[in-house]
Amino acid sequence: MFDKLRVYYGLKVFQTYKWSFVIVVSLMVSETAVGLSLPYLIGQQSQAFLDEVTILNDNHLKYLFLWIGLFAGQAALRFFSSYNVNLVGARLMADFSCRLYDHIQVLPIQYFQENKRGDVLSMLTNDLAVVSFFVSSVLTNLIPNILVLIGASILMYMIEPTIALLICFLVPLIYVILKFVSRGMQPISQQLVQRQADTLAQASENIGAISLIKAFNKEADESSKFRQRTNEVLALRAKQFRLQALLSPLIQFLASICILIVVIMSVLKFNAGSLGIPDLITMLLYGIVFTRPLGSLAGLYGQLQQVIGASARLLHVYHLESEPRDSGGIAAQIKDGDIVFNKVSFGFAQRGEILKDVSFHLKPQQNMLIYGQNGGGKTTLLHLIMRFYEPVSGEIIIDGFNVQHTTIRSLRSAIGLVSQDVLLLNGTIFENLTYGLANPIADEVYKAASQAGLDNIIMRLPNGYDTQVGEGGIKLSGGQRQRIALARALLLKPRILLLDEPTSMLDEQARLSFKEEFHGLFARFTVIMISHDPTLSNVADVVYKLENGELNRQ
The missing domain is CATH 3.40.50.300 (P-loop containing nucleotide triphosphate hydrolases)
Incomplete structure (x- = not known):
């Protein structure tokens, strides 16, 4: 079910931001093309420097200016692609958070009775932040890195098929090792997401019940519980960081071994006369280019495991049935x-x-x-x-x-509902009285307040109807809150x-x-x-x- 939901929302997102994605991918492809052309041009044109004894003649300067132009073009393309992909990621996450909030609001009351408020807040903050960071990172790094790997492999194959085929064998081997080493990453990430939600839920609950905590002298006990949950989160983060820290240098080491093999093979081919100096330089430069995406993809793999836990919770909420439409x-x-x-x-x-x-x-x-x-x-x-x-x-x-x-x-x-547990917003008395009204009329508000026996109470307050009630109406007595709720219901007629x-x-x-x-x-x-x-x-x-x-x- 989750896989179908991922496909559905993925297609929906792509349709909404189709042209933004097209522009971003075009910029990334252009940047990658320029980046891949540089080793080839430098390698192939190096023969001109070796053939001519004169230092920096007109021909040499022509090549240098061409390389500098390509460097500048690559830098400009990277700026525009990075800016646009992060902007698309921010817009996508803003849209996703609004959609999530809209969906949460239409869930049945039973959902809120069975789930802690902190869990809901954790999804809207922590889980979305994890997904947002991953979306920006994956679009910024994954596509260019894959293009570099594919492009470099093709160009190396055109120069020396044996070495290119060797690399195509070694790269999957590296990721098999990566999968084996990081097999514990996903369960840790899922536990971490849940522990963070539990910690936020406790903090939210305690802040809402602070008078109860103070009345029973439970501050130290609640602080101890919060510290314990925080330490659990810290312990899981330490495990996660240890695995993430291991992945990048491990991939870098394995990639360096692969490049060393490429260098040895290139030198052997050069000594055998089947590889010229320009091709040798080009192969060595592509070997260097090859190491960067491998290291970055290792980091992305660790982030992927973390985002799986967060996205599973979000998709679970999206799967819940809302109130009848x-x-x-x-x-x-x-x-x-x-x-x-x-x-x-x-x-x-x-x-x-x-x-x-x-x-x-x-x-x-x-x-x-x-x-x-x-x-x-x-x-x-x-x-x-x-x-x-x-x-x-x-x-x-x-x-x-x-x-x-x-x-x-x-x-x-x-229907006008006056609940036993009166819910007031953090605003003025007037704002709470008129919460359900699109265009409140002051005289009608005052009349309803009078009918609910509230006007005399309000007029004794220093700021009258502009008195701030505090979060949940904490600045008012229970009777005052109840009369506000009654007047608010009467105003709906x-x-x-x-x-x-x-x-x-x-x-x-x-x-x-x-x-x-x-x-x-x-x-x-x-x-x-x-x-x-x-x-x-x-x-x-x-x-x-x-x-x-x-x-x-x-």
């Missing part, structure tokens, strides 16, 4: 908020069945309370309405539309409101106030509240208890 779905026009659950069942592989044949009918502008123990499936029920999950069986119908056949955008735009533990972060006075405000605030919505606290039943039209996966009316 909106194409083919019905753009539901939800105006009333009539909700029907018809024998809906759902479960996770790790936890088994959570909801069993849940059925109810909530009429427009009614409000319902579902209470039960924590972990009983209440939040899961709300997530099924939002299509964060899909039912195993049964159907959910809103205003006559089966939600599984509607577009996700049309469904979620009609939904037909349905889903409230997850709406009073969990409020103090006793605020809870009483919430109950008093409830009927006036939510009268025009269809409301589903979930809570572990059954005392909210006095503000609900319909009350259900969720127990052992079954929903029973009270």
Whole structure:
């Protein structure tokens, strides 16, 4: 499967950057052609220097100026090819990172529940950096080096077939030895990628839970764990560097042996009279040219093993199924908020069945309370309405539309969700209130804040609506964050409101106030509240208890 994905994405990338690749390869071929012509011209024209006793006559100067021109041309071509290939690599990686980010965003909620945030961040940073560096390196080095090897072999064959055939035998032998020596590189690289992701995941988790760490005096323990993971990464890097450091000098040594054989064979051919001085010089120069790509390709082999581990993780994420696409779905026009659950069942592989044949009918502008123990499936029920999950069986119908056949955008735009764990962005209160709006109107924002009981709180803050909330809303209290989430949901002008533990972060006075405000605030919505606290039943039209996966009316 991964091989098919590699081919698919490779073809897709080539089609997108086809002309950029054509220009880069043309520049590389031109540079290689100039580089390969230099040993031949120098070798063949050396006879003119040997035949004439005069030092640097006009004929000699002509050759020297030609060589200098070729040197300059090769340098210019290398500049343009190197610049363009790195630019294409940067553009390709920028595009790839955006595609990856887009794909991650449309993965189902379950993926984020089962994977650490640090793993996702590691893919977007470390893994992409590894692939980006490799793409730039491989395009910069692999193509010219292969062209040099092929071109030099052909030109040497034209001069002396025996020596060229000997080289064609020795080069594969070198890579057989290379493969044997570096057989442990790939598993080390895969372990290294995972250990780096684990280290970043721990750091991300600890920073997010820094108040918990401080409250339980666990700073030293967490530092010890981080140091241990870092040392594991360091140990794997040391093994990787040792193998990489071994490869290059080993290939250089074997290549030098090959060149020594070429030199001896050339001298023997020269002594036998089958090789002239110009051809001898040309062969020796090509022998020198031959060593550079062999050493570079050894380094690329080590990088290839490292990038395999990173690309495997990236391709695995690309292979994951995203949320249902909106194409083919019905753009539901939800105006009333009539909700029907018809024998809906759902479960996770790790936890088994959570909801069993849940059925109810909530009429427009009614409000319902579902209470039960924590972990009983209440939040899961709300997530099924939002299509964060899909039912195993049964159907959910809103205003006559089966939600599984509607577009996700049309469904979620009609629903306001206020989660128990309120998520705020690192910005101002105003920016968080208007997050879901394309063109916010200030008066409507202030009205929603007032309805959520937030305006008096905001006006007591020094900067009012421009107050920075901090990452995740850390600068605000739990009750303030919850009221912002409520006002943000009201601003979407939904037909349905889903409230997850709406009073969990409020103090006793605020809870009483919430109950008093409830009927006036939510009268025009269809409301589903979930809570572990059954005392909210006095503000609900319909009350259900969720127990052992079954929903029973009270």
